[in-house]
Amino acid sequence: MRITKEEIVHVANLARLDLDEESIGKFAGQIDNILEYVDMLNRVDTEGVAPTSHAIFLTNAFREDKVKEHLDRNKALANAPEKEDGNFVVPKIIC
């Protein structure tokens, strides 16, 4: 086993997901299979190989620090599930 049910629960919590018992069991089996397949990467000698973070030759893309046209506040809030006085509403954070 590369990944246990407990680890699935731990990682799901890190990713802010709740899983029921059935999904935990199913995911543990399927993800274990996938990680077993992924293990073939260990057959490749990567000593001294630089990891790719970007597929093409481009470094920093800079622009002038100038205010440009931007989204109107009401439009930015239009899709919010809950809003009040021009702000997003979230459940109480500090008790």
Next chain:
Amino acid sequence: MNLYELTIHEAHNLLKSREISSQELTKSVLDRVESVEPRVGSYITVAGETAMTQAELADKAIAKGNITHLTGIPLAIKDLICTKDLRTTCASKILENFVPPYDAFVIKKLKKAGAVIVGKVNMDEFAMGSSTEHSGIKLTNNPWDLSYIPGGSSGGSAAAVAADMCLGSLGSDTGGSIRQPASYCGVVGMKPTYGRVSRFGLVAFASSLDQIGPLTKNVTDCAVLMNAISGYDAGDSTSVPMDVPDYTTFLEKGLKGVKIGIPREYNALSGLDAEVSEAVKNAVKTIEGIGAECVEVSLPHSEYAVAAYYVIAPSEASSNLARYDGVKYGLRDKNKNDLIEMYKSTRSMGFGSEVKRRIIIGTYCLSAGYYDAYYRKASQVRTLITEDFKKAFKSCDVLLSPVAPTPAFKTGERTEDPLKMYLSDIFTLSANLAGIPGMSVPCGFSSQGLPIGLQIIGKHFNEEKMIKVAYNFEQATDFHNKKPVL
């Protein structure tokens, strides 16, 4: 002939000579959608009313002599490309009611060119899948045989083009999501070089791999749509400031002097179907017959592409999808009074199982203690895969291979075995990892009558060479003229 059967360039010629109007054409496409949609299931949203308004405006522009290649042409857009005031769901419950306040860069370009947007088409949720079965909204069927999947994740796009429910479509390709469904539905699909087409307004899946591209009825239309969507955009920091050639000028006969590379390792990759192998071999012979020279090349790290991809793509996805938290847009479980509980409940209700699976794999691969073993290792193998291509392209202009190891599979066949589903992308993923362009063109049919695609892979920013090879192959064959009976 019905107007909905026209290709983009045929319709353009008729619009230009005023033999048809965009309103007639758009109406014909909308009627076609109404009649076959219940069987094919391509569209998540049909924007009939706004499409007719856009068609009317296009007709007015044409009357004044203002016509581009796309003026008045009805197109379908994959439902993860933002369209202002038109619902964009990513085929996810979590974004089921999301109405973007802005247009993606490519949509701005299409609208400026006068195109008509018929609606938004189905896909695997957040583009994660190879069959469109992971859509959280509906099922799409392959127009060639309704009991088969259309491929994915741009399955709605490919099926809509194949079934004449639009004249062309935009999809997105992170590991084969344009090319594989194009192959399964017998249409032309192009994943451009990473950075050629702006990703501004494309809902992110794996940002270092995602690219928007066209699905069309033939190669000429592919060149026309590539002309329309390519080019630098300051709104996407990975967009490349390079001149874009007029791709339609490469629709010319003759392949003398063109060198075709055949990757030695591809025949040995697991699960290659005999009929697919045969169709691709015949395609190579046809292309040789037109004057191209074939050389054997080696891509020694091919067999590791799926493994590297299924670390890198889920890792990026787990980070990108953190934004769906029930606060700024989308679904929210309003019954939870605790913030963390609200996040968890919202995300668990909103995401489907494949998305959850990939978020968990990605979070695991990036978590403390595993990062080096998985993400860093996969990113190093990615470098080796890219170097393989660079070496291979020293002796040839384009590579030829199958698009997918088999023709389309049956609905339900692979949903319980994610790894088997992932392996259907074995020939396409490498191009995304290396950032190079790839294309699918119809090259045959299986004994069951399902389409088979030929993949043409090119050098960075060398789409024109692929278009030239594809065009010559298309001119020499008849596969693109066959239509599914619906």
